[in-house]
């Protein structure tokens with residue numbers, strides 16, 4: 001059989017009026033769409049809402065259970081910080097992995113055929129959500145601090161400086177980026193979330209034990225253990241060396257695996 | 272216009288798409304036909320850049336898919352209607368696509384109406400959609416940007432008879448206005464009624480392509496008898512070419528010639544008629560049989 005056309009079979013050809021070539025989809029638009037996508041399902045919405053809810057619960061618990069002399073902003077920040085360190089990375093993981101687990105990538109990556117742009121927009125949304133959530137949590141903690149000291153009749157103690165607060169925000173954003181990296185690398189929600197908890201909660205005591213028993217590791221720890229270096233940000237004293245250690249550990253725990261993950265996302269088959 | 276040139280996709284040692292070339296032209300509905308596992312979906316995924324080709328390439332509107340600045344406005348794609356976030360409402364899924372393409376919000380309602388999803392239905396979460404409703408939503412997403420090219424993988428899947436009819440009219444209308452429509456199916460009869468051109472694929476290779484008129488053109492005579500060996504010998508003696516089909520013979524001659532041969536050989540016939548596309552159907556059935564899923568029930 002041949003592909004030649006039987007002349008009579010072709011109707012008089014109707015040609016669509018040529019339209020001007022559309023403009024390239026701006027990155028800002030992809031970002032707003034990705035932001036919308038992180039709120040528009042029930043699970044996504046409640047995950048986001050849980051940030052505020054958990055911050056309020058942690059604040060309430062501190063007011064109720066902490067001794068009066070412990071009602072300082074630092075303690076409120078610590079109480080709120082723990083649920084944030086759990087929820088924010090999960091949000092980061094799911095923003096990436098849902099494209100594969102829910103198979104929405106089939107549409108997302110055909111409407112925007114450059115996967116790097118979609119992932120980049122998700123990264124921007126993740127960082128934005130992280131910073132906004134931390135600021136919200138800090139505000140809720142501040143209200144709690146005011147309320148708690150008023151109820152207890154003590155002086156309100158503001159023992160966290162703006163700079164220290166910024167370090168804490170950065171530390172949490174770094175935690176989210178670890179989650180994001182695992183999402184890109186593994187493209188599977190369960191695996192990436194488990195991976196995050198292993199890195200952030202299981203490795204920490206193991207690394208501590210190793211440092212206690214092996215002198216060489218104690219020296220090397222700040223340069224190889226991401227959580228350890230990240231801890232400087234929570235303590236609030238940052239020397240040039242500390243920044244260098246955060247940079248070096250991020251290179252190995254964040255940038256290199258993220259690059260490998262991106263490379264495989266760009267080459268993989270979406271189906 | 273869609274142009275596919277020497278497209279090959281290998282998974283390890285297995286070749287899912289093997290040197291496939293064809294062109295789907297504007298103003299025409301091109302049917303991409305093949306049995307299960309023939310490589311239709313894989314080819315379509317390569318066309319829209321979701322699957323990297325091993326070699327060869329595909330172009331849509333004379334550009335690689337990745338080079339389209341806003342693909343939704345130029346190519347409507349429906350690959351798998353189930354590939355949606357189960358927790359989003361139908362309307363939300365369309366809204367996301369509408370925002371991504373930068374279209375006015377009113378487009379969403381227009382499309383919902385066009386695919387006959389009621390406001391209650393579009394407010395329901397997709398996990399509660401029936402197969403046909405998902406398919407309609409997928410078609411709405413594909414049509415949203417009023418594209419010139421449609422790439423649809425088994426769009427009739429799950430639609431009721433009225434829905435299939437509606438879809439046929441819709442695609443016909445699209446092509447008549449100058450659009451390019453490529454749709455796949457594993458049902459010859461489904462595609463026969465709507466396609467202008469056919470590309471038949473089996474085991475990753477193109478086995479036939481051309482206009483429907485050509486492919487279905489009366490190709491000789493179909494003759495049935497209980498005594499196939501005698502008739503075969505008579506046809507050989509008469510120097511007429513023929514090919515055996517599963518339960519009949521297809522003869523490269525007019526029915527009256529075949530009738531004369533049978534009469535002289537004294538063979539009783541149970542059927543004698545112009546072949547009318549029987550060749551294509553037979554080829555298609557053979558293809559299906561080759562994939563060794565189940566015996567051909569014909």
Ligand SMILES: Nc1ncnc2c1ncn2[C@@H]1O[C@H](COP(=O)(O)OP(=O)(O)OP(=O)(O)O)[C@@H](O)[C@H]1O
Pocket residue numbers: 282285287305306307308309310311312313314456457
């Ligand atoms: N990732 C993969 N690894 C190995 N084989 C694959 C992969 N993806 C697809 N295949 C194989 O490629 C072949 C073509 O599959 P494809 O989905 O394109 O068929 P199809 O023509 O769309 O069939 P259907 O009519 O059933 O939808 C099948 O044999 C399938 O198993």
Ligand SMILES: [Mg+2]
Pocket residue numbers: 311312313424
């Ligand atoms: Mg298929």
